[in-house]
Amino acid sequence: MASSSSSPLPFSFLLLPFFFFSIFLNPSNARLTFDFYKDTCPQFSKIIQDTITSKQISSPTTAAATIRLFLHDCLLPNGCDASILLSSTPFAKAERDADINLSLPGDAFDLIVRAKTALELACPNTVSCSDILSAATRDLLTMLGGPYYPVFLGRRDGRSSLASSVDGHLPKPSMPISQIAAIFTQRGFSLEEFVALSGAHTVGFSHCSEFISDTYNASSYSQYNPRFARGLQQACADYKKNPTLSVFNDLMTPNKFDNVYFQNLPKGLGVLKSDHGLFSDPLTRPFVETFAKDQNRFFQVFAKSMQKLSLLNVQTGRKGEIRRRCDQIN
Template identity: 50%
Template sequence: MALPLLSIFLFSSLTLFSLTESKLNIDYYNKTCPQFDKIIQQIVVDKQLAAPTTAAGALRLFFHDCMVGGCDASLLISSNSFSQSERDTDINLSLPGDAYDVVTRAKTALELQCPGIVSCADILAVATRDLITMVGGPFYSIRLGRKDSFESYAKDVEGHIARPNMTMDTIINMFASKNLNVQEMVALMGAHTIGFSHCSEFSKRLFKFSQTSESDPTMNPTYVQALQTLCGNNTKDMAAFNDVMTPGKFDNMYYINLQKGLGLLASDQAMIYDQRTKPFVELYAKDQDAFFKAFTHAMEKVSVYQVKLGKMGEVRRRCDVVNQLLVNPNKKIGG
């Protein structure tokens, strides 16, 4: 007797999921590149000590990569004469060079030790995790075996990465499209406990906010004054820490700040007023362990989002260019 259509669909979906899970595993490089973890850890430690903003930059780089077409290192590809890549869109131009550099250094070291084995996507995932742990955040397991994408297009970015001026409805729907629920979204926003944002991303909250208020009334007045001094005279290239209290430590202070009107970005501060997100902000402000647990779960989920396996991708020899262009620089890749 023929299986019902729904049963066939569910069977196919579960089979595909099982195949994906079986090809990604934490021991993926144990035999082919046994020094994998040690090499990345050493590169990460050296880089973070030399440039303390590396952890925040790598976390943003990882997230911006995964949210557009999955965790496939497409964001690392440089633009060429045929097309503009993801890394050159406006929202990615502020990603710090240190974040790209830590991946490049790790890739170079791994190519010397085990050439052609470790993907840039796996390097980015593990380096990000190690950097988060180094600045006080939780350790979480990462299943390995991702392949790198063959292409990267700037046109694919818009609508997949949250912007500070977006409504909470828009942001929630954006995360939902990646199979991430509200609680997971709030936990991932906690990444703003480290790093900084440029004045151009929040200055609208400081000057001529509305006809009745010069600044956003949801902000702490003393905080507003300090930021107005920083961002005055159109100094949009200046930047402020996302977490004004413990900017270099991965902790739950970000959520505590939101309760005090110390959220830097409008999209951050809005979470304390929206009834869908407020309970999770309050939970994580009160309980750092709950935040770490939720963040770990969400990052593990993001890290396997639409990963490329087998012939769907490749192991790039250089993270900034696909292998075909290394052989033939004049070849047009993709559409």
């Protein structure tokens, strides 16, 4: 009998290298990486950075608008697939036209269009709209002084967007805090992570129509600092004639990403009912108090939660597409 060292290898064993090689090449098995565009679009990071810098300087509300757009895309059941960017068609009403999304600021949509246009010129049919949104959100956060976190890349864009899929999956300021928390915990976030993500209200603004009735309601008025409530009433006096009237969520440092939002809540300086709820609810109050005292802890949890949010139900390989235009499927 020949020794085992001289026996021919079984056919199935000879196929193993090809099997593993084919898995590696198969685009349907693609995985997200930090340097996904290193070879296919080496200018990716610079183009994103140049685009957001130009847009943020000309329109300072862009950062907060983009953070909100990112949240409204990723928190839905279909996850971070840029479906929020798709326009409605004669056959289907898209997510962006659901009632809760009608107030999404146009600056965020415009930013993504600008970045996509620049990337298509540099690297045609290479970079997904969902990767643009994820990377731009992180870069804008750091531009405002927020925490840096690595962004995984290699997402594909979704091929459908339905307004009917939105209801109940996005937080509304009028919801009790327990209901808002449930939206996040059902998506795998802890209460601490939910409170940290709520800290995005340290930048941006809210329309008067979202909160002004609370400043006149006896039960909710008690949550406000009285002087602050009167100031909100004066600022929003003409909101019925001008529905675009709005106020900063953080009156103290409205254009800086910091923990002052959490410091405001115990003082009755929250704008929205949901802001007050974070401090009045005994389950979330300890996290508000911790983040108010410790900005490093807030940044640490916020960064981890944003990265986690950016990975919800992402599509890779053949499961999605790279849209040529972010507002329509190919």
